[in-house]
Amino acid sequence: MLLTDRQLLILQVIVDDFIRSAQPVGSRSLSKKEEISFSSATIRNEMSDLEDLGFIEKTHTSSGRVPSEKGYRYYVDHLLSPQVLNQQDVSIIQSIFAEKIFEFEKIIQRSAKILSELTNYTSIVLGPAVSINKLKRIQIIPLNKETAVAIFVTDTGHVENRTFSIPASVDAGDLEKTVNILNDRLAGVPLDDLNDKIYKEVAMLLRQHIHNYDLMLHTIADSLKMPIHEKLFFGGKTNMLSQPEFHDISKIRSLLMMIDQEEWIYNLIRKNSAGIHVKIGRENNNSAMENCSLITATYSAGQEKLGTIAILGPTRMEYSRVISLLKFLSKDLSEVLTKLYQNI
Amino acid sequence: MLLTDRQLLILQVIVDDFIRSAQPVGSRSLSKKEEISFSSATIRNEMSDLEDLGFIEKTHTSSGRVPSEKGYRYYVDHLLSPQVLNQQDVSIIQSIFAEKIFEFEKIIQRSAKILSELTNYTSIVLGPAVSINKLKRIQIIPLNKETAVAIFVTDTGHVENRTFSIPASVDAGDLEKTVNILNDRLAGVPLDDLNDKIYKEVAMLLRQHIHNYDLMLHTIADSLKMPIHEKLFFGGKTNMLSQPEFHDISKIRSLLMMIDQEEWIYNLIRKNSAGIHVKIGRENNNSAMENCSLITATYSAGQEKLGTIAILGPTRMEYSRVISLLKFLSKDLSEVLTKLYQNI
DNA sequence: AATTAGCACTCGGCAACAAGGAGTGCTAAC
DNA sequence: GTTAGCACTCCTTGTTGCCGAGTGCTAATT
Incomplete structure (x- = not known):
């Protein structure tokens, strides 16, 4: 089902013309083009074949032809003349x-x-x-007794932040210790892997240093759960x-x-x-x-x-x-x- | 140029009807409404007056009427029946x-x-x-030798950040000192006033503690210049x-x-x-x-x-x-x- | 004096129709 | 294999006529 050179030429000119004019292309207007040196009747025959092959379509019985999706596909795959940008x-x-x-x-x-x-x-x-960027630094900034902002900075300079409520049993010292542990352990880790890493590595450390460690842990992990689109x-x-x-x-x-x-x-x-x-x-x-x-x-x-x-x-x-x-x-x-x- | 009660009623019904149907409203269809107890001829006369007064318009010579902007204005200002939400x-x-x-x-x-x-x-x-919120904390996080992210957290938990290049003459110690001074002096200041305050109060302090203070100063002030829309x-x-x-x-x-x-x-x-x-x-x-x-x-x-x-x-x-x-x-x-x- | 019924008139919308144009497919000639 | 010629199709445009919804005016009614 290979197309002849002449069919390729006609298909190309039809697509080009339609892209330009948005009007169905007829055999007569094609025959007037420079590139084309045969009569409209010949073109009509070729167009009929191209239509049978599914590359072009009519909008109604006696209309000119319009490229079909298959026609565009072929045009893009085989007929595209790379344009030089001005x-x-x-x-x-x-x-x-x-x-x-x-x-x-x-x-x-x-x-x-x-x-x-x-x-x-x-x-x-x-x-x-963002999620493949690596964590540069975590910062937790308390706004008041109950809430704080966690800020995550990546090595690319991207900043994410989440507001969360501070568990009642956690005090300022705990927060600071937590942040230090997090920075220590998580710097360089891709954001995607933070959650994993927190549960696998940080949890243990937190337990050693912080009183109510698991509340703290879940709070932090929660802030990170939201996927970063x-x-x-x-x-x-x-x-x-x-x-x-x-x-x-x-x-x-x-x-x-x-x-x-x-x-x-x-x-x-x-x-x-x-x-x-x-x-x-x-x-x-x-x-x-x-x-x-x-x-x-x-x-x-x-x-x-x-x-x-x-x-x-x-x-x-x-x-x-x-x-x-x-x-x-x-x-x-x-x-x-x-x-x-x-x-x- | 006060409208009679009947004119008010007619105006209101026309606007209501047009809002509902988007179709010009005619005298006959109005006369069929419950609220209205007079004949279409009467309505035609009143409508003609309302048109002269500029509250309603025709779309063509023999069409029904449509509210004019003046008509809507009057409707909104005087005829609106407050609707109870369901x-x-x-x-x-x-x-x-x-x-x-x-x-x-x-x-x-x-x-x-x-x-x-x-x-x-x-x-x-x-x-x-955001600009009326008060600064809670500034944080500067270096990404590498040349660039750093400045993070501004407000008392409402809003986070703004700017990436900037670190002047060559500034070292890590300077940065830290600067951040401390800024936090000391600027906490509680509305974002709008930061720039002012920096030049008036912080400049002096920076000069005392930092070597190349004015480069630092301008870098920081620059990050803040961009208005926060x-x-x-x-x-x-x-x-x-x-x-x-x-x-x-x-x-x-x-x-x-x-x-x-x-x-x-x-x-x-x-x-x-x-x-x-x-x-x-x-x-x-x-x-x-x-x-x-x-x-x-x-x-x-x-x-x-x-x-x-x-x-x-x-x-x-x-x-x-x-x-x-x-x-x-x-x-x-x-x-x-x-x-x-x-x-x- | 205010209201209403009646009527002529206007205009948009719709359908039917005709004419013109662009195009096709087919056949026969080149 | 190519092309000229022709009948045919279908869209587009314009015309016409008609219907319906609506108006404005006048005259009759309350």
Whole structure:
């Protein structure tokens, strides 16, 4: 079931044209293109074959053709001509890193914003996984007799905090001793493993030094129980409203609701392995995304994958351009973060 | 230009009916209502007068009438029958406070969510102003030779943190001394006044104890410069998509873009004094809000105003119900926060 | 003098219909 | 194998006519 060169050419031109115009492509308008040197009748025959093979579809009996999901898939896998970014795009992306920055939440937020502005689609950035960072220091600060704040600082400078109530039987001295023991034992431990480590190693020590040790232990362990979700950042949530395929309010509605849900997006994006991934339409397994494609790229520090950047657009999206942008940004982002992490 | 009782009645019924149905109200359908005991012809005459006075409008020459902004304003100011919340609403709102909570970000987020679910409009909650909270403790935690995290804990348990680079001439001992001085001098000072206080009181002390004191000073002051914006929380951003007045994509678009902007909303909401405020349509001074009304209420701890809760809906919104809900929630919220603050 | 019944008129919405255009599929000629 | 030609399909647009809901005005009624 191999396609002939001419079929490939026609498929490519159809997809390109439809991406540009959002209008079904007819044989006559194709025949007028430079790249194409045969008559509309020939094209009609080829299109008929391409339709039989499932790469293109008609919207009604006598309409032009529109790429099917299979068509987009083939286009992305085999026909994509890598687009070179123009100088303007490059410098806009690089402007993200212009200022000296310490907190990558800022960088990441700015990345999302700029990505959505450059593409006019919706951008999504999954922040770095905090849970693999290593604990630098724990601090417990009493607010009053009954409550205190526990602060966890990671080696990357990320700060988590939890408020908890101090067990009645615990006094200030106990608290201080506990903090010392915790810092002693837990520094350098990934946040993910804290709970484990607390019960396995710290419990014993606490018992030796603190009166009501197990109450204290559970209080601290409880503060840590809440899983630390990677944060999602969005840019251009409303951009989809300008896409002609979303003239229909109910489609927009279900899409925006899904986006605001965050959970779906989180699951779609998180599990990705390194590199660029393109998911087209129903490949996303979500009815709200039927007319959407999601392109993801990962960024990392050194060898370690940190997070994901992604673009959500209509299936009729500028795959080539978006992929180039994502590749470029993820490379830059990784370089900057690698440097940042080396200092730690 | 006082309205007769009959005119008031008619105006009220028109507004009520339009709020319910979103359809222009005609004289005949009005005459069928229970409350109304005169003929459609009489109603037509009265409606004509009400239109001359600017309280109602026609959508075209032979259509029924629709409330004008002036009509809504009058309705809200004079004709609103305070609605009693049903038991279900009450218990749903109270469920917000069911769990024991320490961090009001959680409470507030939940409030926004529930408010939007109860009303089917968009809810907005302005978080408590952090900047008036008093500093409880400063902690500086070095990450490596060049960078450190400064952590500021307030008496309410709020934690702010900033990463900064350590001046080359400063060593660990200096850092520790600085932190001690800062805690000594700044505990109990509102975050707003920290900068001032640092330059006026702390500078001198630093000079006595630290070698390169002014570099240190500026580094610390810089970390504090960034103003601490109250956070905005939203619920039901997409609810407006279901409102019939927003069938028009371009209206939806400009509204959602304005909401995502956050700045406009922030300015609309922040400056409000205590109590319920209703802003109708163009009273909001924002073209994107032409068909919207914004109802705000404040919440406080003790005497101190902390933040704002608001509902953004179409001008054709259920004013009575929304006002009752906001009143109720703001009262509950204030009570809970007052208790929380008393412990501090 | 206030209210109401009656009636002509207006306008939006809907369905039916026609014309035009863009497109296809098929057949026959090149 | 390619292309010209043609009949056919279906969407789009515009026109027309009609119905229903509503108004404003006038004249009759209370």
